[in-house]
Amino acid sequence: xxxxxxxxxxxxxxxxxxxxxxxxxxxxxxxxxxxxxxxxxxxxxxxxxxxxxxxxxxxxxxxxxxxxxxxxxxxxxxxxxxxxxxxxxxxxxxxxxxxxxxxxxxxxxxxxxxxxxxxxxxxxxxxxxxxxxxxxxxxxxxxxxxxxxxxxxxxxxxxxxxxxxxxxxxxxxxxxxxxxxxxxxxxxxxxxxxxxxxxxxxxxxxxxxxxxxxxxxxxxxxxxxxxxxxxxxxxxxxxxxxxxxxxxxx
Amino acid sequence: xxxxxxxxxxxxxxxxxxxxxxxxxxxxxxxxxxxxxxxxxxxxxxxxxxxxxxxxxxxxxxxxxxxxxxxxxxxxxxxxxxxxxxxxxxxxxxxxxxxxxxxxxxxxxxxxxxxxxxxxxxxxxxxxxxxxxxxxxxxxxxxxxxxxxxxxxxxxxxxxxxxxxxxxxxxxxxxxxxxxxxxxxxxxxxxxxxxxxxxxxxxxxxxxxxxxxxxxxxxxxxxxxxxxxxxxxxxxxxxxxxxxxxxxxx
DNA sequence: TTATTATTGTGTCATAAAGACGCAATAATT
DNA sequence: AATTATTGCGTCTTTATGACACAATAATAA
Numbered sequence: 001x002x003x004x005x006x007x008x009x010x011x012x013x014x015x016x017x018x019x020x021x022x023x024x025x026x027x028x029x030x031x032x033x034x035x036x037x038x039x040x041x042x043x044x045x046x047x048x049x050x051x052x053x054x055x056x057x058x059x060x061x062x063x064x065x066x067x068x069x070x071x072x073x074x075x076x077x078x079x080x081x082x083x084x085x086x087x088x089x090x091x092x093x094x095x096x097x098x099x100x101x102x103x104x105x106x107x108x109x110x111x112x113x114x115x116x117x118x119x120x121x122x123x124x125x126x127x128x129x130x131x132x133x134x135x136x137x138x139x140x141x142x143x144x145x146x147x148x149x150x151x152x153x154x155x156x157x158x159x160x161x162x163x164x165x166x167x168x169x170x171x172x173x174x175x176x177x178x179x180x181x182x183x184x185x186x187x188x189x190x191x192x193x194x195x196x197x198x199x200x201x202x203x204x205x206x207x208x209x210x211x212x213x214x215x216x217x218x219x220x221x222x223x224x225x226x227x228x229x230x231x232x233x234x235x236x237x238x239x240x241x242x243x244x245x246x247x248x249x250x
Numbered sequence: 251x252x253x254x255x256x257x258x259x260x261x262x263x264x265x266x267x268x269x270x271x272x273x274x275x276x277x278x279x280x281x282x283x284x285x286x287x288x289x290x291x292x293x294x295x296x297x298x299x300x301x302x303x304x305x306x307x308x309x310x311x312x313x314x315x316x317x318x319x320x321x322x323x324x325x326x327x328x329x330x331x332x333x334x335x336x337x338x339x340x341x342x343x344x345x346x347x348x349x350x351x352x353x354x355x356x357x358x359x360x361x362x363x364x365x366x367x368x369x370x371x372x373x374x375x376x377x378x379x380x381x382x383x384x385x386x387x388x389x390x391x392x393x394x395x396x397x398x399x400x401x402x403x404x405x406x407x408x409x410x411x412x413x414x415x416x417x418x419x420x421x422x423x424x425x426x427x428x429x430x431x432x433x434x435x436x437x438x439x440x441x442x443x444x445x446x447x448x449x450x451x452x453x454x455x456x457x458x459x460x461x462x463x464x465x466x467x468x469x470x471x472x473x474x475x476x477x478x479x480x481x482x483x484x485x486x487x488x489x490x491x492x493x494x495x496x497x498x499x500x
Numbered sequence: 501t502t503a504t505t506a507t508t509g510t511g512t513c514a515t516a517a518a519g520a521c522g523c524a525a526t527a528a529t530t
Numbered sequence: 531a532a533t534t535a536t537t538g539c540g541t542c543t544t545t546a547t548g549a550c551a552c553a554a555t556a557a558t559a560a
Contacts, residue, residue: 013363014264015263015264016265050363052334053334054334055332055334056332057332077329079327080306080330080365082300082306084303084304111263111302113263113306165419165495167500168419168497169415169419183508183509184507184508194500198500199549200507200508201550202549204509204510205546205547206546206547209546221557222556222557223556224505224507224556224558225506225555225558226508226554226556226557227507227556228509229508246499247499249418249419249496249497250417250444250448432537434536434537449520449521450537451520451540452519454538454539455517455518469527472527473528473536474528474529474534474536475526475528475529475535476525476526476535476536476537477528477536478536478537479537
């Protein structure tokens with residue numbers, strides 16, 4: 001999908017699509033970017049197709065640029081969804097066609113194999129923007145999400161599972177938090193992703209041991225209690241940690 | 251690809267292929283299954299295409315069944331390779347066409363996005379079998395592999411990287427070793443995958459702590475020295491470990 | 501202005517995991 | 531029967547994790 005008002009199918013690779021699970025963090029909640037389909041009002045993950053001269057990664061970052069206004073988003077493939085009947089589950093392609101939500105049946109009627117990506121973005125910087133087929137683009141809290149079109153619930157679940165796994169061997173936060181943040185904020189992010197509470201003091205000890213944080217002189221005032229220090233990521237070490245991973249194991 | 255003598259392109263999903271990095275373990279070495287192209291004698295990873303009614307996983311297991319004679323192989327997607335010029339690297343599609351290695355130019359001339367899988371198989375049980383386009387199917391030691399067609403070197407490297415990562419949070423061995431094995435054999439497998447030596451006693455302690463092994467009464471005789479005990483995997487716990495993973499971290 | 505309150509900064513102690521290494525037992529070979 | 535390389539099992543030290551104590555403090559309430 002591009003910014004123009006219609007799909008130029010001749011420029012797209014057939015049978016291949018991509019879907020993005022875009023995570024943001026706000027009000028101590030994990031949010032996901034969703035689109036509402038114009039006519040059926042069904043909700044869907046942002047997605048798109050691959051131009052003839054694009055890699056799938058380039059296509060995904062183009063789609064995300066269109067949906068969020070952001071460039072250089074953290075983006076990772078996590079699974080290919082290819083069940084031959086994936087277009088017939090939940091509100092499926094036939095429902096969308098029947099309802100008129102999709103007017104270009106020849107393109108959408110083909111079988112698609114979809115590459116799932118998850119993305120981590122700074123909630124405060126993204127500007128949610130609908131695509132050609134949707135009238136709304138919104139952040140939704142995980143618990144507020146029910147039925148999505150096609151196999152998008154499955155895609156979302158798998159993305160979350162992958163994100164939780166990633167937490168165990170890679171640093172997270174740089175892409176989801178503002179540049180400067182407090183230790184409690186970082187901890188809350190981890191707790192939200194994991195879905196469980198962590199000990200404040202042990203969390204800080206472990207996080208500091210990774211050597212990816214810079215403690216600033218400044219504190220974050222305005223809260224109702226003792227002002228916590230601000231931190232920022234040490235990008236050099238953060239990058240190394242991303243590359244090499246924590247928890248070697250062996 | 252199927253067992254018949256030609257490709258029935260009408261039954262295949264266009265633009266989509268899959269490539270498998272099949273790992274085996276033999277003589278204390280990690281091996282990978284490779285095909286030699288009929289005319290160019292270039293080496294390639296086993297791969298194939300997706301039938302109209304198949305998921306990509308089903309297609310991959312079909313391909314592996316054809317290449318190894320084995321069913322229910324451990325198989326995992328690890329990355330999609332989609333660079334628009336991937337068919338023009340190394341010995342690329344054009345070279346294959348020029349040399350006559352491929353006679354069906356209309357099918358192979360399209361752009362493919364390839365889903366990379368890695369597989370773990372019991373070396374002793376597999377029966378390497380060439381496909382339509384190859385005259386040899388062989389196990390090759392990692393260090394003996396040089397230039398492969400297309401982006402297959404890149405695919406192989408990424409598979410190995412993924413396998414090493416997997417070692418840190420999942421059990422490995424059931425798919426690569428015979429049913430009964432000794433602790434030194436299991437250790438050697440880990441050392442080979444990781445490319446480094448491990449302390450014998452610490453390895454055993456850690457491995458036993460996972461509670462996925464059953465120590466048998468019997469020992470493996472025939473070696474030149476003290477006979478080591480035989481072990482087998484406790485499949486129930488092994489399955490749980492696969493599902494839940496080691497090294498929680500948080 | 502002072503007391504209150506919830507939260508933050510820092511530290512301790514007990515337990516568990518990981519790393520380094522010692523030594524006797526033993527299966528085939530000399 | 532002695533030799534040799536390897537295995538089984540253990541110890542000691544260091545590091546990481548889990549659970550919790552207590553003083554400091556920023557906004558708010560009295």
